[in-house]
Structure formats: C-alpha cells, structure tokens
Amino acid sequence: MLCDRVRMDAYHSAVFRNPHHFRGKVVLDVGTGSGILAIWSAQAGARKVYAVEATNVAEHARELVRANGVADIVEVIQGTMEDIVLPEKGESFRFLNPSFIISFPNGCQTFEIDVIISEWMGYYLLRESMFDSVICARDRWLNPGGVMYPSHARMWLAPIRSGLGDKKMEDFEIAMNDWNHFVEDTQAYYGVNMNALTKAYRAEHEKFYLKSSIWNNLHPNQLIGQPAVVKEMDCLTATVEEIREVRAQVTLPINQDRTRLAALAGWFDVHFRGSKQNPAVEEVELNTAPDENGGTHWGQQVFLMTPSPRVNEGDSVNVSFSMVRSKENHRLMDMDITYELHEASGRKLPAVATKIFLE
Amino acid sequence: MLCDRVRMDAYHSAVFRNPHHFRGKVVLDVGTGSGILAIWSAQAGARKVYAVEATNVAEHARELVRANGVADIVEVIQGTMEDIVLPEKGESFRFLNPSFIISFPNGCQTFEIDVIISEWMGYYLLRESMFDSVICARDRWLNPGGVMYPSHARMWLAPIRSGLGDKKMEDFEIAMNDWNHFVEDTQAYYGVNMNALTKAYRAEHEKFYLKSSIWNNLHPNQLIGQPAVVKEMDCLTATVEEIREVRAQVTLPINQDRTRLAALAGWFDVHFRGSKQNPAVEEVELNTAPDENGGTHWGQQVFLMTPSPRVNEGDSVNVSFSMVRSKENHRLMDMDITYELHEASGRKLPAVATKIFLE
Numbered sequence: 001m002l003c004d005r006v007r008m009d010a011y012h013s014a015v016f017r018n019p020h021h022f023r024g025k026v027v028l029d030v031g032t033g034s035g036i037l038a039i040w041s042a043q044a045g046a047r048k049v050y051a052v053e054a055t056n057v058a059e060h061a062r063e064l065v066r067a068n069g070v071a072d073i074v075e076v077i078q079g080t081m082e083d084i085v086l087p088e089k090g091e092s093f094r095f096l097n098p099s100f101i102i103s104f105p106n107g108c109q110t111f112e113i114d115v116i117i118s119e120w121m122g123y124y125l126l127r128e129s130m131f132d133s134v135i136c137a138r139d140r141w142l143n144p145g146g147v148m149y150p151s152h153a154r155m156w157l158a159p160i161r162s163g164l165g166d167k168k169m170e171d172f173e174i175a176m177n178d179w180n181h182f183v184e185d186t187q188a189y190y191g192v193n194m195n196a197l198t199k200a201y202r203a204e205h206e207k208f209y210l211k212s213s214i215w216n217n218l219h220p221n222q223l224i225g226q227p228a229v230v231k232e233m234d235c236l237t238a239t240v241e242e243i244r245e246v247r248a249q250v251t252l253p254i255n256q257d258r259t260r261l262a263a264l265a266g267w268f269d270v271h272f273r274g275s276k277q278n279p280a281v282e283e284v285e286l287n288t289a290p291d292e293n294g295g296t297h298w299g300q301q302v303f304l305m306t307p308s309p310r311v312n313e314g315d316s317v318n319v320s321f322s323m324v325r326s327k328e329n330h331r332l333m334d335m336d337i338t339y340e341l342h343e344a345s346g347r348k349l350p351a352v353a354t355k356i357f358l359e
Numbered sequence: 360m361l362c363d364r365v366r367m368d369a370y371h372s373a374v375f376r377n378p379h380h381f382r383g384k385v386v387l388d389v390g391t392g393s394g395i396l397a398i399w400s401a402q403a404g405a406r407k408v409y410a411v412e413a414t415n416v417a418e419h420a421r422e423l424v425r426a427n428g429v430a431d432i433v434e435v436i437q438g439t440m441e442d443i444v445l446p447e448k449g450e451s452f453r454f455l456n457p458s459f460i461i462s463f464p465n466g467c468q469t470f471e472i473d474v475i476i477s478e479w480m481g482y483y484l485l486r487e488s489m490f491d492s493v494i495c496a497r498d499r500w501l502n503p504g505g506v507m508y509p510s511h512a513r514m515w516l517a518p519i520r521s522g523l524g525d526k527k528m529e530d531f532e533i534a535m536n537d538w539n540h541f542v543e544d545t546q547a548y549y550g551v552n553m554n555a556l557t558k559a560y561r562a563e564h565e566k567f568y569l570k571s572s573i574w575n576n577l578h579p580n581q582l583i584g585q586p587a588v589v590k591e592m593d594c595l596t597a598t599v600e601e602i603r604e605v606r607a608q609v610t611l612p613i614n615q616d617r618t619r620l621a622a623l624a625g626w627f628d629v630h631f632r633g634s635k636q637n638p639a640v641e642e643v644e645l646n647t648a649p650d651e652n653g654g655t656h657w658g659q660q661v662f663l664m665t666p667s668p669r670v671n672e673g674d675s676v677n678v679s680f681s682m683v684r685s686k687e688n689h690r691l692m693d694m695d696i697t698y699e700l701h702e703a704s705g706r707k708l709p710a711v712a713t714k715i716f717l718e
Contacts, residue, residue, distance in 0.1 A: 012549055039551050060556055067555035190371055192398050196426035197419055 004297045008036075010286035011119065014149060014272035015040045017282040021147055021274060022046045025114035030081055030137050031130060035061030035074065037117050042070035049074040050086055050113075052137075081133040086112060086141060113141040117149035122331075123215065124301045125155050125231075125268035126323070127358050129331050132240055145277050148235040150270035156289065158227035159252045159317055162262040164214055165304045172209035176202060213335075213358040214302040218265055218290035224256040224311065227289070230266075230321050236275055246323045254315040261317060262308045264337065265290070267300040303337060303356045314344030326357070333358040363656045367395075369645035370478065373508060373631035374399045376641040380506055380633060381405045384473035389440055389496050390489060394420030394433065396476050401429035408433040409472075411440055411496075440492040440499075472500040476508035481690075482574065483660045484514050484590075484627035485682070486717050488690050491599055504636050507594040509629035515648065517586035518611045518676055521621040523573055524663045531568035535561060572694075572717040573661040577624055577649035583615040583670065586648070589625075589680050595634055605682045613674040620676060621667045623696065624649070626659040662696060662715040673703030685716070692717040 015022065015037075023045035029038040030052055038051035038061070051074055053061055058078035065074045077084055116138055122128030138148065179201050183194045230248035254261070269287040274280040288298045311317070318340045326332040335356040341349040374381065374396075382404035388397040389411055397410035397420070410433050412420055417437035424433045436443055475497055481487030497507065538560050542553045589607035613620070628646040633639040647657045670676070677699045685691040694715040700708040 008549060034553075034556065036549070036551060040549075043550060060559060063555040063559075064551070064553065068552050190367060190395070190399075191402060192395060192423070193427050194393075194423065196422040197393065200419060200422075 006296045007286060010284055011037060012040065014284040015044050017284065018274065018280045019044050020281065021115055026112055027115045027117060028113045028137055028141060030116060030118035030134050031120060032061050033057055035064045035076065037119065038074045039065060039068050039070055041117060042073040046073060051076045052081055052084060053078055054080045081137045114143055114146050115149060116142055121268065121270060123298060124266045124358060125153060126243055127333055129325065131243060135238065135240055147275045147278055149272055151235050151273045151275065152271040153233045153235060153268060154229050155231040155266065155268050156227045157230045157250060157319065157321060158223050158265050159225040159254060159261050160218060160222045160263050160265045161224050161259050162222055162302060164216065164302055165262040165306055165308050168209045168304060169306060172205055175205045207357065210304055210306050211356055213356050215299050216302045217295040217299045220290045220292055223290065224259050225252045225254040228252055244325055248321045250319050252317040252319060254311045254317065255313055257313045259311060260308045261305055261311045263305055264303045265300045266303065301358060303335065305339065309341050309349060311341065312344060316342045318342060365655045366645060369643055370396060371399065373643040374403050376643065377633065377639045378403050379640065380474055385471055386474045386476060387472045387496055387500060389475060389477035389493050390479060391420050392416055394423045394435065396478065397433045398424060398427050398429055400476060401432040405432060410435045411443060412437055413439045440496045473502050473505050474508060475501055480627065480629060482657060483625045483717060484512060485602055486692055488684065490602060494597065494599055506634045506637055508631055510594050510632045510634065511630040512592045512594060512627060513588050514590040514625065514627050515586045516589045516609060516678065516680060517582050517624050518584040518613060518620050519577060519581045519622050519624045520583050520618050521581055521661060523575065523661055524621040524665055524667050527568045527663060528665060531564055534564045566716060569663055569665050570715055572715055574658050575661045576654040576658045579649045579651055582649065583618050584611045584613040587611055603684055607680045609678050611676045611678060613670045613676065614672055616672045618670060619667045620664055620670045622664055623662045624659045625662065660717060662694065664698065668700050668708060670700065671703060675701045677701060
C-alpha cells in the first residue's frame with residue numbers, strides 16, 4: 001500500500017475531500033496493515049476507528065497509532081473479521097465464541113459502524129478473495145445508511161498487442177527442448193528412460209509459460225481495441241456468491257490495422273462515491289488501467305491468446321469470459337476464455353477456448 | 360536431483376561400482392522423488408525396492424518404474440517414513456494406525472531392509488531436516504549389518520574473501536535510505552509519522568541483507584585459509600539429537616596476505632563406504648566444496664562477517680560455531696558464530712558474535 005503513490009493519493013483524497021463522511025463517525029478499517037487508513041480516518045475527524053488486522057503487523061499498526069497521537073480514537077484489533085466482535089458501547093472487543101453468536105444474536109448486530117474503509121483489492125480485483133471479509137464486516141456491522149470506501153468496483157477486459165506471447169512461447173519451446181535433451185542424456189549416461197514423464201512435464205510447463213496470467217505494466221498504445229466491463233460491483237450490496245464466479249459476454253471492437261491479438265488484458269478501477277443517501281461531495285477514482293505515466297503495483301494481468309490471430313481495424317472479438325475460484329486454493333482464480341473473431345469482411349473464425357490461471 | 364551431474368554421477372557410481380550391496384537385496388529409498396535411485400537399485404540387482412515418497416511425485420515415480428521395466432521389483436509407496444509400514448513377507452504396505460503401533464509393536468520391527476539409499480542432503484547438509492526421516496527408516500527397518508547410502512557425511516567451514524559483504528552492506532544502506540525518504544515523504548504528503556517503525560524496518564532488513572546465509576558457487580581461489588570440519592556423521596549411528604544442534608570450536612589458519620575475512624563459507628561432503636562388516640569395494644565421494652569446474656545445485660553457504668577484519672598469512676581465526684533448528688520452522692537453521700582473530704604478531708582482537716539464519 002504505502003509505496004504506491006497512485007493508491008495512496010486516491011485513498012488520501014477520498015478521505016480528506018469528504019470529511020463529512022468521517023467527522024464524528026465510527027469507522028471500521030478491514031485489513032488495516034500498518035494502520036494508515038485508520039490514522040487518516042481519525043485525522044479526518046472520526047470519533048472512533050476500529051482497525052482490524054489478522055497478522056502480526058497489527059503490532060506495528062498499534063505503534064504507529066500511538067506515535068501519531070490517535071491512540072484514543074483508533075483501536076487496533078488483531079483477528080479476522082469473521083472471528084472478532086466489535087465492542088458495544090463502552091466495552092472492549094472480545095473474540096467471538098461460536099456458541100455466543102447463537103445465544104446472543106443481538107450482540108453481533110449492534111449496527112455501530114458508519115463507514116467501512118478497506119484496501120482489499122488484489123490482482124485483477126478479486127485475487128486473494130479479501131473482499132469476502134469486507135462483505136462479512138459490512139453485513140455484521142454497517143449501520144443502515146452507512147458508506148463503503150471504496151463504494152464501487154469494475155473489472156475491465158481489453159484486446160492488446162504484446163511481445164510477451166512470442167517470448168513465452170519461445171521459453172516454453174526452450175524448456176521442452178532442454179527436457180528432450182535431458183531424456184536422451186539420462187538414457188545414454190544413466191540407463192533410465194524418462195520419457196514416461198514427458199507428457200506431465202509438457203502440461204506443467206505449458207501451464208506455467210502459456211496459461212498463467214502475467215503481471216505487466218502495459219503502455220496504453222498496446223491497446224488495439226476498446227476495453228469492456230466484465231463485472232460491475234456495488235460494494236454496499238455485493239454478495240460473496242456474486243464474486244465467487246464472474247461471467248460475462250463482451251464484444252471488443254478492434255481499432256488498429258494489421259496487428260495481432262496477442263492477449264487480452266484485465267485490470268480494475270474502484271470509485272469512492274459514498275452512498276445514494278449520503279453521497280461524496282467529491283468523487284475519487286482509483287484506476288489501474290494502462291497509463292503512460294507509469295502504473296500501480298497492481299499493473300495489469302495479461303491473458304495470452306496462443307495462437308494469436310491477425311486482426312484489423314473493423315474486426316471485433318466476441319469473448320465469453322468466466323472466472324471462478326480455484327478449487328485447490330480459493331484465493332487464486334481459474335479463468336475460461338473463449339474468443340471468436342468476426343472479421344470486418346463478415347468472415348467468422350472458429351471459436352478458440354483457453355484456460356488461464358491467475359496464481 | 361536429476362539435473363545436477365555431480366550428484367547423479369556420485370550416486371550412479373556408488374550403486375553400480377558396488378553391486379554386491381544390491382544383488383539379491385532388499386532396498387529402501389527414502390524420499391524417492393521421481394524414483395531414479397530406486398530404479399538404479401533394481402537395475403543393480405536388488406530383489407525388492409521400496410521407494411517411499413511423501414508428495415504426489417510418487418505418481419511420476421510409479422510411471423517411470425513401469426516404463427523402465429522394474430515394476431515387479433520397485434514398489435512405490437506414497438506416505439512419510441514416519442507413517443507407513445513396509446509389507447511383511449507377501450503382504451502389501453499399509454498406513455500405520457497409531458493404535459496399531461502400540462498393540463503390535465513387532466509389526467514395526469520386521470528388520471527387512473538390507474540397504475537404505477536416500478538423497479536427503481539440504482543446503483549445508485542439514486537444512487530441510489530430511490535426515491530425520493532417514494534415521495526413522497533406519498531405526499525401524501534396517502537389518503543388523505545393513506548399509507546406508509551414503510554412509511558418512513561431514514560439514515565444513517572455511518574463511519573466504521568475497522565481494523558479497525560490501526554488496527549486501529550497500530543494498531542494506533540503500534534500503535534504509537529509501538525508508539528514510541519514505542518516512543519524510545509520508546509525513547510531508549500524507550501527514551503520518553512512520554518513524555515509529557524505523558527500528559523494526561532496520562532489524563528486518565539487517566536480517567535479510569546481512570544475517571541471512573547466502574547461496575553462492577565459490578571459486579576455490581576465494582578460500583583464504585584452511586577449511587575445518589565442524590561435524591562428522593556416521594549415517595549408521597547418527598541420532599536426531601545429534602543433528603538437532605551442531606556445536607564446534609575450530610581454528611582456521613589464514614594463508615593469504617593482505618586480504619579481508621569477508622565471510623565464513625559452509626559446505627558438506629558425503630561418502631559411500633558401505634559399513635565396517637560390509638564395506639564398499641569402491642568408495643565414492645560426493646563433494647560440494649568450491650570447485651573451479653563449476654559446482655552442484657547445493658553450492659556453498661556464505662555467512663557474512665560484518666565488519667570484515669583485515670587478515671594476513673599466519674593469522675588464525677578461532678570460531679565458536681553452533682547451528683540449531685529454527686523455533687519457528689524446524690526445517691530452517693539458526694546459527695551463532697563467534698570469531699576471534701589471533702594475529703601472527705600475537706595480538707588478539709576482541710571476539711565478535713553474529714547470528715546467521717539459514718532460510
């Protein structure tokens with residue numbers, strides 16, 4: 001968080017240009033890290049800030065809160081959003097005993113929180129699945145009429161050109177070539193035939209080089225067509241079900257001639273708009289799209305299309321996109337992308353389906 | 360294992376130059392990986408080979424065993440050495456139920472195995488703590504008179520010159536400098552004083568840059584004195600207690616003039632000598648010392664001495680060395696190294712104590 005100026009500026013502006021959301025209010029910072037958002041909330045006038053952090057970084061947050069003179073306002077709580085209970089008036093927080101939830105349901109529904117602030121976004125928005133904790137916090141603690149910081153999020157998909165596909169294909173071919181030499185050598189020098197593993201080796205390396213999402217800071221001139229939104233989310237109402245599986249059908253018009261569709265690129269933006277009843281006076285955007293002035297630590301995610309078809313201005317790419325949590329690790333994402341090229345001439349190329357792993 | 364020719368050659372020679380250890384014998388391969396040592400054991404004439412592998416790589420081992428025509432001899436067993444039981448005559452293996460251990464202790468003491476072969480060595484021999492499983496296997500299964508492959512191991516320590524210390528010190532200073540700028544900027548732009556974290560940041564980065572053992576492939580001409588053995592181990596009798604904590608006092612004579620003791624370097628060798636009753640006909644050594652013809656994937660471990668004293672021929676360095684398992688992760692190692700420079704002139708410099716983490 002701290003070294004990414006775009007990110008810092010966005011949150012800082014969002015808080016300090018909208019002090020009416022914070023003045024005299026109770027704020028909850030989900031995943032506070034070193035506590036910066038909690039400290040800003042206090043500086044912006046919050047009456048009370050709960051800063052929840054699951055890891056031992058909570059200890060650092062406590063130190064920073066003290067050193068910045070807001071220890072009377074910010075209470076750092078180490079635990080997960082799912083496991084803690086926030087204090088009722090005057091009480092100190094305590095860990096929630098599951099049996100306690102059942103016997104004192106009102107203890108979990110104090111409707112105390114006016115603002116939930118959190119920097120929960122992972123690569124391509126949803127990797128890490130940290131928004132689950134924000135939803136949990138919101139459903140358990142947010143006042144009716146409370147606001148979410150950020151309030152909205154979108155996932156984008158766009159056609160790009162890039163040398164990455166050729167580079168990765170070359171790396172893959174080198175790896176397979178090395179393997180084949182290794183199989184020959186192992187037979188010749190050590191009398192063991194390794195060929196039985198060639199299929200598994202190929203699959204593993206194909207996944208690694210060609211089917212894994214690639215972090216990249218793209219230049220805007222690598223876009224060869226219009227981006228489209230594949231997911232739009234209102235942070236006040238979004239459900240875990242809704243982000244567990246993202247599906248979209250989009251058409252991406254190509255606006256460059258004689259190029260290749262090397263990949264699709266994914267990124268996100270979030271907005272700080274407050275809520276309908278309680279809007280921001282100044283809306284702030286945090287955008288992770290390709291930017292010629294450099295980017296954020298999120299960069300963009302590149303999903304290679306191999307083979308990559310030649311495309312021209314006037315063509316369009318129909319994409320059927322789905323992204324679900326990996327079965328092995330719910331913090332990672334598996335994507336199924338099927339694209340179909342419609343040439344300006346009217347000719348349709350056969351659909352190509354590919355799997356991409358965001359790991 | 361497979362891509363390190365020094366390692367492959369040593370095991371291959373050890374097995375095929377000592378076929379009397381394998382012909383008609385029962386062999387246990389602890390941590391077989393893709394199964395190469397088990398296949399060699401079968402090719403060398405073993406009557407039966409149990410190849411134990413904890414991970415899913417066991418499936419690859421099974422394929423290789425089949426493809427190399429030794430499936431009637433090699434039985435791949437997926438599990439840990441601690442949890443499996445080997446078949447009694449004619450039975451197939453089964454997972455050991457803890458209550459079963461208690462009620463049928465003789466079921467765990469069948470004394471079936473003639474040879475235990477294993478490639479268990481980690482960085483500086485003991486990192487990863489995989490030898491524990493070999494000890495467990497040996498104590499549970501090895502016949503009296505059985506042999507261990509390898510049979511002996513030694514850990515070495517030597518004084519070296521190296522540019523790594525200056526480089527790492529520079530990296531550390533750059534990191535601290537960046538941090539200081541960051542603290543200033545965060546105060547100036549975002550109104551938060553981060554200075555309370557400076558101490559923790561410094562400690563973390565000092566550990567990372569200066570107190571972490573560094574993998575390196577040293578050239579022999581970087582040695583500035585005689586190496587010494589800090590641990591000698593007979594694989595037939597070594598105990599877990601004995602490797603849990605390695606302590607040694609050694610004197611390292613310096614044999615180069617006008618240089619600096621930049622670091623101590625650690626490496627190991629192992630030998631395949633069979634046993635006293637049943638010795639190898641041809642002893643084989645696997646040595647990971649600095650070698651001008653390149654090295655092994657183990658390389659050597661470099662323990663920086665900061666500050667690094669100037670030394671001359673005739674000086675000697677008294678080193679008090681201890682290496683214990685990390686409390687947080689028993690596969691990692693924490694070292695305490697105290698060195699005292701005795702100059703040729705008779706002058707003794709004050710002892711310097713340093714902690715090094717092998718992670």
